[in-house]
Amino acid sequence: MVLVAGVMIVPMAHEALSKNRTVEAERFVVRDGNGHVRAVFGMGVDGSARDGVIGLRLTARDGVSRSELFLDVDGTPFLRLQDRAGKVALQADVSPDDIPGFVLLGKRVGTDGRRAAALVTFGRDDRPTVRLADQRGDTIWSVP
Numbered sequence: 001m002v003l004v005a006g007v008m009i010v011p012m013a014h015e016a017l018s019k020n021r022t023v024e025a026e027r028f029v030v031r032d033g034n035g036h037v038r039a040v041f042g043m044g045v046d047g048s049a050r051d052g053v054i055g056l057r058l059t060a061r062d063g064v065s066r067s068e069l070f071l072d073v074d075g076t077p078f079l080r081l082q083d084r085a086g087k088v089a090l091q092a093d094v095s096p097d098d099i100p101g102f103v104l105l106g107k108r109v110g111t112d113g114r115r116a117a118a119l120v121t122f123g124r125d126d127r128p129t130v131r132l133a134d135q136r137g138d139t140i141w142s143v144p
Contacts, residue, residue: 036063046070060084083107087115099124110135 027042038059045055046068055070064086069079078093091103099122106116112135119131131142 032061036061097124106135108135112136 025042027040027044029037030039030041032038036059038061039057040059041056043052043054045057046053052073053070055068057065058067060066064082064084066082066084066086067080068082069077071077074096076093076096078091080088081090083089087105087107087109089105089107091105092101094100101119101121103120104118109115114135114137116135117133119129119133121129123129127144129142129144132140134140
């Protein structure tokens with residue numbers, strides 16, 4: 001009798017799984033064959049304590065985060081690409097006012113933690129702005 005029940009339950013469970021193809025969770029973690037985290041997708045991936053931030057973080061084999069795509073609590077999307085040391089080298093975002101921005105950051109860090117930067121954005125009048133700043137944050141070139 002037990003054998004008959006077991007034979008009937010297995011096909012029923014398989015049928016239920018094949019019909020329902022939805023997996024729900026707040027966070028998904030992808031590990032490589034050595035058990036190292038290589039990707040994380042879900043809520044709170046940005047490392048902040050803020051509720052509602054969703055994102056995708058991709059990590060190199062050495063554990064350093066190399067790329068991140070987030071949607072902030074207010075709906076602001078942003079993308080960050082990091083160098084091998086994990087420092088942000090490029091960031092692109094769209095502000096809550098729907099103004100796109102793009103920042104490239106230099107490799108060398110000054111004593112105050114700042115880095116030279118190239119910034120591209122649009123003003124409220126929809127005119128593009130390009131600004132180059134040194135490690136102190138001072139503008140060294142800009143258009144307009």
